[in-house]
Amino acid sequence: MGQRILLNANEINIILHRLACQLVENHTDFKNTVVIGIQPRGVFLAERIIKILKEEYGITDLDYGHLDITFYRDDFRRGEKTLEANKTRIDFIVEDKKVVFIDDVLYTGRSIRAALTAIQSFGRPAEIELLSLIDRRFSRSLPIQPDYNGRQVDAINEEKVIVNWKENDEEDVVYLVSK
Amino acid sequence: MSELSVDHLLGIKYLNEEDIELIFKTADHFKEVINRPIKKVPSLRDITIANLFFENSTRTRLSFELAEKRLSADVVNFSAASSSVKKGETLIDTVNNILSMKVDMVVMRHPNPGAGIFLSRHVNASIINAGDGAHEHPTQALLDSYSIRERLGGVAGKKVVIVGDILHSRVALSNIFALKLQGAEVKVCGPKTLLPKHIESLGVSVETDLKKALEWCDVANMLRVQNERMDISYFPSTREYAQQFQLNKKILESLNKEIVVMHPGPINRGVEITSDVADAENAIILDQVQNGVAVRMAVIYLLASKINR
Numbered sequence A: 001m002g003q004r005i006l007l008n009a010n011e012i013n014i015i016l017h018r019l020a021c022q023l024v025e026n027h028t029d030f031k032n033t034v035v036i037g038i039q040p041r042g043v044f045l046a047e048r049i050i051k052i053l054k055e056e057y058g059i060t061d062l063d064y065g066h067l068d069i070t071f072y073r074d075d076f077r078r079g080e081k082t083l084e085a086n087k088t089r090i091d092f093i094v095e096d097k098k099v100v101f102i103d104d105v106l107y108t109g110r111s112i113r114a115a116l117t118a119i120q121s122f123g124r125p126a127e128i129e130l131l132s133l134i135d136r137r138f139s140r141s142l143p144i145q146p147d148y149n150g151r152q153v154d155a156i157n158e159e160k161v162i163v164n165w166k167e168n169d170e171e172d173v174v175y176l177v178s179k
Numbered sequence B: 001m002s003e004l005s006v007d008h009l010l011g012i013k014y015l016n017e018e019d020i021e022l023i024f025k026t027a028d029h030f031k032e033v034i035n036r037p038i039k040k041v042p043s044l045r046d047i048t049i050a051n052l053f054f055e056n057s058t059r060t061r062l063s064f065e066l067a068e069k070r071l072s073a074d075v076v077n078f079s080a081a082s083s084s085v086k087k088g089e090t091l092i093d094t095v096n097n098i099l100s101m102k103v104d105m106v107v108m109r110h111p112n113p114g115a116g117i118f119l120s121r122h123v124n125a126s127i128i129n130a131g132d133g134a135h136e137h138p139t140q141a142l143l144d145s146y147s148i149r150e151r152l153g154g155v156a157g158k159k160v161v162i163v164g165d166i167l168h169s170r171v172a173l174s175n176i177f178a179l180k181l182q183g184a185e186v187k188v189c190g191p192k193t194l195l196p197k198h199i200e201s202l203g204v205s206v207e208t209d210l211k212k213a214l215e216w217c218d219v220a221n222m223l224r225v226q227n228e229r230m231d232i233s234y235f236p237s238t239r240e241y242a243q244q245f246q247l248n249k250k251i252l253e254s255l256n257k258e259i260v261v262m263h264p265g266p267i268n269r270g271v272e273i274t275s276d277v278a279d280a281e282n283a284i285i286l287d288q289v290q291n292g293v294a295v296r297m298a299v300i301y302l303l304a305s306k307i308n309r
Helices: A009-027 A042-057 A110-120 B017-033 B059-070 B091-099 B115-122 B138-152 B170-181 B210-216 B238-245 B249-253 B285-304
Strands: A002-007 A033-038 A063-067 A098-106 A127-136 A148-153 A159-164 A173-178 B048-053 B074-079 B105-110 B126-132 B159-163 B185-189 B205-207 B219-222 B260-262
Touching: A002 A009, A002 A148, A009 A042, A009 A098, A009 A127, A009 A148, A009 A173, A033 A042, A033 A110, A042 A063, A042 A098, A063 A110, A098 A110, A098 A159, A110 A127, A127 A159, B017 B138, B017 B170, B017 B285, B048 B059, B048 B091, B059 B074, B059 B105, B059 B126, B059 B138, B059 B285, B091 B105, B091 B115, B105 B115, B105 B285, B115 B126, B126 B138, B126 B285, B138 B170, B138 B219, B138 B260, B138 B285, B159 B170, B159 B210, B170 B185, B185 B210, B205 B210, B210 B249, B260 B285
Parallel strands: A033 A063, A033 A098, A098 A127, A127 A148, B048 B074, B048 B105, B105 B126, B159 B185, B159 B219, B185 B205, B219 B260
Antiparallel strands: A002 A173, A159 A173
């Protein structure tokens, strides 16, 4: 099993600032926009970006929630294990809002498909955008593309992209791991 | 640990502590789901569930049906009163006929203790016991513990008294198993005739004085007197029962503390509990009903994820 570093802490930091900047470009003051981190791993990325929005762009009044997609996945009873859920926390109105989904890795697109269904339970958003740190292009199973993209990666299916955050895993780093 | 240790929910007796923890953790997520504008998730869209009720029920049947529908399962209902059981069909035949219509899971209430266990050995489906005679009612005990946990922050170390007809009560037996498993202290209280002999062997203490039991406890779970299961007279009159074992405002106010009041329903107002107590703030009777849907969703979800993998 080999692993190589795709992004180091410095590169991640530059990308996060660019992504935050692009969000501000499109959503200005976020008055009509809500930000949703996709559980479990999208939440770390979302919190980083929100921190930058707050500290560098003065956007403090931002609706931000977590969305868990477990009960909407299309592989229930298809794997070996019971799918375990995470917490969903959306304590604001989604109806007619612009929604930005944030997830760390965009791979087959199935998680985002599930998230698109899950968010409907909270209302009918005006539009939905997707921000991802890593886009594993050429690996998509569904017609889903990111609107904001950190880094595109060409990885084969046997490889795995692992995103570590210093809050949880000691340091900011993205690895490509081959089995 | 993300999987139940069992393939059927036949009784609390067959569960371990981790199972209960997993059910509660999953129920937390479903409780959030049922408070959304759209209270439905698509997880079980390829699962069909038969609700077989060989005995009357309102709350449990509705609660199971809602839980199943909120998980997007297909549901067929069956009640003994309007079925071929009346024409002499056996239990296995009835269930196998229903299963041959491609049903994956059976929720069953039956007047005979052990009916669920018997069925699980003879038919190929996941079985949930929704009450079998005076034996067990596992989902009720789970939702009771879940409600205690929600109100008091935990079950371990809490003192719970179960008051009333312990002899005929499946709710009492399942609750004793569930509470003991989670480390609570349990006392039973009622007229001697309605307390089973040797109940101490389950690790519970016995009290026949309601006031003393209430002074001891954090939670009082008031059971209904099950007249329909009584073949002989166990106490002289309802009035006398109420005089000794009724939870009313007077006795609650005589305690120097607040206790949580529970009742599995249906309530006989003015017999085991008075209206002012049942509707008071520290009664969590309606929370129990709401939590029942979330807990049953969790049980069905976790069992369904083990079907034909």
